[in-house]
Amino acid sequence: MMAFAGVNLGKFRILAKAGFCFGVGAKGKLTLEVDADLIWEFAQxxxxxxxxxxxxxxxxIDDEAFETLSTIVSLALESGEELKEYMLETTRQVANYAQNTWEQLESGIEAADRRARLAERIDTNPDLLKYTSPDTKGQLIHxxxxxxxxxxxDPRGQEWDPRDSSFWKAGxxxxxxKAIIQIFTWVQSQAEFDNIMQRVIPTIGGPIISSEEGKRRVQAFLDIGEVDWPIVSFFYTDFDGNLQRFYEHLRPMASKGTPIVRNDMTDYLAQDDTAPSFDRPCFNETQCRVG
Structure with missing residues (x-):
């Protein structure tokens, strides 16, 4: 079992049972350190x-360590800063900093501006979401x-690119x-989709909700300004319908030992259930590379 042990001289410190590293029978604990510059590779x-x-x-990895890592990734994505900027001394410091930041995003006078900048960052570079956990995705969606x-x-809330279909429709x-849909394009299975919906909550590590409740919250937002009337609906965006189609398109279970790819790409559906080399040490995607 791994547990987050804080940051020391710019390193992400993790406590691990010796048995995890050396096999059954090994006693004691080890302190593992991940250099701050390599924390993104660890997250991948x-x-x-x-x-x-x-x-x-x-x-x-224990819940606290996992939630801390997910929180650090979320904070970095929101701000555009490097992950190491949020590697504070303790898990409590990370959690408190995140809670204060996210409360401002909901109730502060600059909340709308920060949400607009977050959406712009996602729309400009959706690949940022590739290695995010369900916890991070759910919190960003919230x-x-x-x-x-x-x-x-705020004019930034509207799509102004004429190359995008939503530009030509009312909404x-x-x-x-669109930024929310971009997050869902990196979902790898229906199981991950359901996990994300359970985590559409204000803070990572907070009480989760049912996947049905999470879906209701997301769909309620996507449905704002949309019309379901026959014929007339053609002239309006259909983000709510897009979300349901995303779910139906997903694999029930994620492919093992294969790269993480967008689920709207041919490569996604072409992946084997299990990569042929998955059970061969140092010959599967997850051990040989993280790109």
Missing amino acids: WVAYQLKNINYERLDF QLIQANAADIV ILTARK
């Missing part, structure tokens, strides 16, 4: 381990579905909705 490795077990609980009057009148907050 964890993302692959999640995919290989279809987004169930990882046995080798932020993006918050809206007040300032969000509605509200289309750019924000």
Whole structure:
């Protein structure tokens, strides 16, 4: 079992049972250190381990360590800063900093501006989401579905690129909705989709909700300004319908030992259930590379 032990001289410190590293029978604990400059590589490795077990609980890392890593990734994605900027001394410090930041995103006077910048960052570079955990994805979605009057009148909330189909249709907050869909394009299975919906909550590590409730919250936002009337609906965006189609398109279980790819690519459906080399040490995607 691994547990987050804070940061020391710019290194992510992890406590691990010796048995995890050296096999059954080994006693005691080890302190593992991941250099701050390599924390993103560590996050990628964890993302692959999640995919290989279809987004169930990882046995080798405790909840607090996993939530801390997911929180650091979320904070970095929101701000555009490097992950090491949020590697504080203790898990409590990371959690407190994140909670204060996310409360401002919901209730602060600059909340609408920060949500708009988050959506822009995702739309500009959706690959940032490739190695995010369900916890990080759910928290980002929670932020993006918050809206007040300032969000509605902010021109950045609308899609202004004529190359995008939503530009030509009536809708509200289309750019924000597009960012949410971008998050879902990196979902690897229906199991991960359900996990994300359970984590559409204000803070990572908070009480989870049912996947049905999470889906209701997301769909309620995507449905703002959309019309379901026959014929007329053709002239309106259909982000709510897009989300349901995404779910139906997903594999029930994630492919093992294969790269993480967007689920709207041919490569996604072409992946084997298990990569032929998955059981050969140093010959599967998750051990040989993280790119």
